[in-house]
Amino acid sequence: MTDVTLVPWSDDDLATLRRGNTPELTAFLGGPESDDQLAARHARYLRMQAEGTARMFRVATFEHPEGIGTIGYWDDAHHPGAVETGWSIESAHQGRGAATAAVLAMLADVRAVRGDAEVRAYPRVANEASNAICRKAGFVLAGQEEFEYPKGHFERSNVWVFRPVR
Template sequence: MTDVALVPWSADDLDLLRRANTPELMDQMGGPETDEQVIARHARYLRLQAEGTAHQFRIMIPGHPEGVGMVGYWNHEHAGAPAFESGWSVEAEYRGLGIAPAAVAVMLEVARASGEVLPVHAYPRVDNAASNAVCRKAGFTLLGPLEFEVKPGIVLHTNDWVHDLAPNPSTTT
């Protein structure tokens, strides 16, 4: 596994969010945001983190304390039941090094260690081979295709992947 560390999102991470505001990374969200929208999203991450309804992290690798990407999970409803949704992005020059699957795996460990037991879903586009591979490598189970509204009016043809955080009854005593 690639050596990654996750640091809870902080006020210092605005530049990381700005670097992630590229046409390629924001493709699934309707395109890049204005700087005002990025600032508002950063404030939302900080607020939701403080409220405990979302957990966003800076992905660090050796030699890059500024971060090379982000990963997180937040409250979500799936098929009428409480769940978490997860998402991630890694800057272009660091892709293909195993950073995203390692960061997602660490994020799942952090959630489990925090006592979370809800299922964690990820919704990469069906045609996003890299993100679907991240789900597979991080131990998610493919449930199948799903039309997923990422923002009002923006519906994507995605795969629905799930990772169960609940303890396995056969391994607990």
């Protein structure tokens, strides 16, 4: 498994979002975003971190301190006290365990910052890679739900839940 470091999101991380804004990496998220949408997402990540409603990270390795992807967690709007997570690893760095390592590091951060908060992930049913990562990281499949993301785009997603051991 690739060793990764989670670096808290900063002003410099817009480039990380741009590198991940490819048709391949956004296929399950409604496709690439415009430059304005990326800038708004970057500003939202910074604002949510400042407000304490989210923790977003650049996924870095020793060889790539500029980052190979993103991961984060935020308050789950539908499950008070729980957090939702999402991640993306650039294509050139997939298949080496970086995403699983990032998810495990993120779970450790949740435990340190949010204590016993339940962590939820909602990958599309067809997103085999993200569903496999949830399994490897110890999430439990709780069912499926219809999700709207982006706005106006509904798709069936798996509901994965990680409950920390108390």
